[in-house]
Amino acid sequence: MLLPAKGDGGPGTGGLTAVETARAKVNLALHVTGQRADGYHLLDSLVVFPDIGDVVSISRETQGLTVTGPYAHALGGGGEDDNLVVRAAKLLAEATGRDPRSISLALEKILPVASGIGGGSADAAATLRLLRREWALDISDATVQQLALQLGADVPMCLLSEPARVSGIGENIELIRNMPACGILLVNPGVGVSTPEVFRALRRRDNPPLPGIPVAGFAEFDALLGWLSQTRNDLEPAATGLAPEIAEVLSMLEGQEEAAFARMSGSGATCFALTRHRAEAEELAGRIAASHPHWWAAAGKLS
Ligand SMILES: C[C@](O)(CO)[C@H](O)COP(=O)(O)OP(=O)(O)OC[C@H]1O[C@@H](n2ccc(N)nc2=O)[C@H](O)[C@@H]1O
Numbered sequence: 001m002l003l004p005a006k007g008d009g010g011p012g013t014g015g016l017t018a019v020e021t022a023r024a025k026v027n028l029a030l031h032v033t034g035q036r037a038d039g040y041h042l043l044d045s046l047v048v049f050p051d052i053g054d055v056v057s058i059s060r061e062t063q064g065l066t067v068t069g070p071y072a073h074a075l076g077g078g079g080e081d082d083n084l085v086v087r088a089a090k091l092l093a094e095a096t097g098r099d100p101r102s103i104s105l106a107l108e109k110i111l112p113v114a115s116g117i118g119g120g121s122a123d124a125a126a127t128l129r130l131l132r133r134e135w136a137l138d139i140s141d142a143t144v145q146q147l148a149l150q151l152g153a154d155v156p157m158c159l160l161s162e163p164a165r166v167s168g169i170g171e172n173i174e175l176i177r178n179m180p181a182c183g184i185l186l187v188n189p190g191v192g193v194s195t196p197e198v199f200r201a202l203r204r205r206d207n208p209p210l211p212g213i214p215v216a217g218f219a220e221f222d223a224l225l226g227w228l229s230q231t232r233n234d235l236e237p238a239a240t241g242l243a244p245e246i247a248e249v250l251s252m253l254e255g256q257e258e259a260a261f262a263r264m265s266g267s268g269a270t271c272f273a274l275t276r277h278r279a280e281a282e283e284l285a286g287r288i289a290a291s292h293p294h295w296w297a298a299a300g301k302l303s
């Protein structure tokens with residue numbers, strides 16, 4: 001799936017004149033290394049942001065927030081003020097003396113909700129980027145990062161949307177210089193998994209950190225695969241215990257010739273497969289859509 005370029009209204013956007021993409025966050029590796037006094041778990045994770053995501057836009061025609069897209073229905077419940085797009089807009093407006101009612105936003109919800117790929121965090125981050133540009137705000141990157149952290153631990157990394165090693169609960173971010181231009185496929189079996197329940201179900205919380213990452217990053221696909229083979233997603237066994245469909249997705253992905261590597265992202269239930277070339281991920285997504293019409297499958301480039 002191709003996303004519109006940053007700041008480009010793109011074709012078919014009607015009254016939308018400013019667009020920001022909200023890329024999925026994929027945890028290629030996720031180690032749980034400890035627990036803070038407040039109960040939050042310390043993580044060590046390699047994250048990437050493929051070109052698969054939601055779209056946040058400024059709307060000149062509607063009032064408030066308009067949500068469309070295949071997963072718009074999954075956001076029901078709390079109403080507009082609970083949406084992370086609105087919360088991000090209000091926070092930035094308050095911090096910079098703007099009137100949040102002066103702006104109307106549109107969200108195209110393409111990513112499944114509560115699925116381990118940080119869709120809500122990505123939407124919040126995209127809103128901060130969009131409004132900072134729209135309002136031509138004279139504020140520092142550090143200030144925007146501080147606001148992002150108030151919205152959630154994953155929001156600062158989504159603000160950058162660059163491959164990174166993240167630690168703490170997500171506040172320490174080290175960008176990774178190189179990642180191979182390989183393909184990635186995301187597959188979700190259509191079951192929601194509660195992040196707190198997954199953390200509660202963990203058997204161990206003191207696992208070793210990730211192995212070192214080469215200073216130059218990973219230019220070669222095989223080097224990335226070699227590194228990943230020494231890592232885990234420590235949340236995968238707990239999540240699979242709560243949602244056995246995850247094991248079904250993983251064994252299906254592992255059985256595909258094009259899939260060089262498969263694992264769950266975040267707290268699940270979305271899993272990913274890496275392919276040497278993007279075209280292979282797209283082909284695989286087409287096959288899965290045909291064989292498992294109730295699953296969500298999307299293909300893109302790793303970074
Ligand atoms: C696991 C990750 O997907 C890795 O990227 C994210 O850190 C989860 O981020 P998230 O879905 O935005 O989760 P939050 O809404 O911040 O947290 C939900 C709940 O999960 C638990 N939680 C979350 C993150 C963390 N590092 N330790 C935790 O123990 C806490 O009980 C928290 O109240």
Ligand SMILES: Nc1ncnc2c1ncn2[C@@H]1O[C@H](COP(=O)(O)OP(=O)(O)OP(=O)(O)O)[C@@H](O)[C@H]1O
Pocket residue numbers: 075082083084085107112113114115116117118119120121123124154195266267268
């Ligand atoms: N714009 C939004 N998109 C998605 N979820 C939102 C949004 N606004 C509020 N939420 C709420 O945030 C919660 C988490 O949604 P999200 O899709 O970010 O989870 P996730 O993919 O599991 O994230 P993570 O990978 O960080 O665990 C949901 O319960 C949802 O109702």
